[in-house]
Amino acid sequence: MKVKAAKDGEPWMGNSIINPLHMAGIPDRDWAGWVYATDADSGEWKWRSKSNYPTLSGITPTGGGLVFFGDMGGNFYAVDASTGRRLWGQKLEGAVGGGVITYMANGSQRVAVAAGISSIVWPTEVATAKIVILGLGEPAR
Secondary structure, three states: OOEOOOOOOOOOOOEOOOOHHHHOOOOOOOOOEEEEEEOOOOOOEEEEEEEOOOOOOOOEEOOOOEEEEEOOOOEEEEEEOOOOOEEEEEEOOOEOOOOEEEEEEOOEEEEEEEEOEOOOOOOOOOOOOEEEEEEOOOOOO
16 A cells, blocks of 8 residues: 655545545555654654554653553553553443543543544444543543
8 A cells, every 4th residue: 555645734544545445434454553653853763553443543642651542443552652562452432533631630640532433434333422531440431
């Protein structure tokens, strides 16, 4: 698959081949998502992390050295910000296509993520849209 360039302000999905199945979100053997980390000074890749589904969620790095993101298969991940090594993952109910935030509540760190996104373009599982709140040592709520 060739990668195409896009003009400023134009949508970009990375594919240079206009295939109606790809445009409609019909998965094929190449369907996946990548998250890349780049050194801000040199422009060099530091690492990249692959998931089995496109990554359309927000990507949130933390001061504690974690990066959080999700994919359209409903998977939510935490990776090491220095290496990209996957530290944790959990399947949520529905595609993760929205924002990711971290915050403190009652002295405990929380991560909130938008899940259950549905789309006519991407073949996502049917789910109710929700905000999932995660905390260390706690089940998803």
